[in-house]
């Protein structure tokens with residue numbers, strides 16, 4: 001049965017919400033608190049990228065927010081040229097300010113929906129995409145964007161995805177939703193849990209790790225690896 005995605009937030013609504021939320025994404029030590037194990041997944045994604053491409057020169061950060069993943073990457077490989085993409089200009093401006101202070105490489109920002117990004121072929125050594133692909137809707141969107149990422153990577157380059165995920169078994173999906181709810185309550189009580197669940201239900205359409213790994217493989221990525229999974233969050237990726 002196909003899903004009617006017209007009930008979910010539009011790209012414009014998502015952009016407007018993130019325009020107002022820059023500070024929440026500007027703490028490099030904690031990452032965003034609503035993501036379980038955010039500091040660990042930031043660490044693992046950037047370490048994996050470094051181990052695969054220690055001589056990397058070109059980094060692309062999709063849905064970069066205020067730039068945390070790029071900053072973490074620069075703490076491991078210095079002076080990368082950084083291409084930062086986001087829908088939100090306030091996010092990009094904050095990211096550019098923070099990232100420019102940490103690299104002598106070029107820093108360029110691209111304000112665009114990731115679906116319509118125009119990127120050079122075979123250009124990037126590393127692509128990082130944290131907490132952004134869950135905004136993709138139809139299968140065709142996912143395939144289009146993952147294909148774009150593949151084309152933009154150099155052979156031997158890697159993509160690392162850290163994201164909210166769902167599960168293919170409804171019962172297991174419920175199990176981890178309950179566990180995530182309990183986690184959110186530790187941050188801000190039942191009201192906070194409901195607030196986060198409400199915006200997830202309206203804005204986010206995550207896919208399972210199995211779905212995404214299957215798609216990465218179909219597109220041509222190899223050496224697929226799951227770096228971490230805890231409850232409704234996972235970090236994984238692969239090599240072109």
Ligand SMILES: C[S@@+](CC[C@H](N)C(=O)[O-])C[C@H]1O[C@@H](n2cnc3c(N)ncnc32)[C@H](O)[C@@H]1O
Pocket residue numbers: 011014015018019025032062063064065066067068069085086087088091112113114115129130131132135
């Ligand atoms: C949850 S934040 C994560 C930010 C950053 N990656 C991090 O982990 O700190 C998601 C970001 O993705 C951006 N975003 C949402 N939909 C997008 C789209 N279709 N194309 C590009 N960026 C998008 C939002 O504006 C927001 O800055």
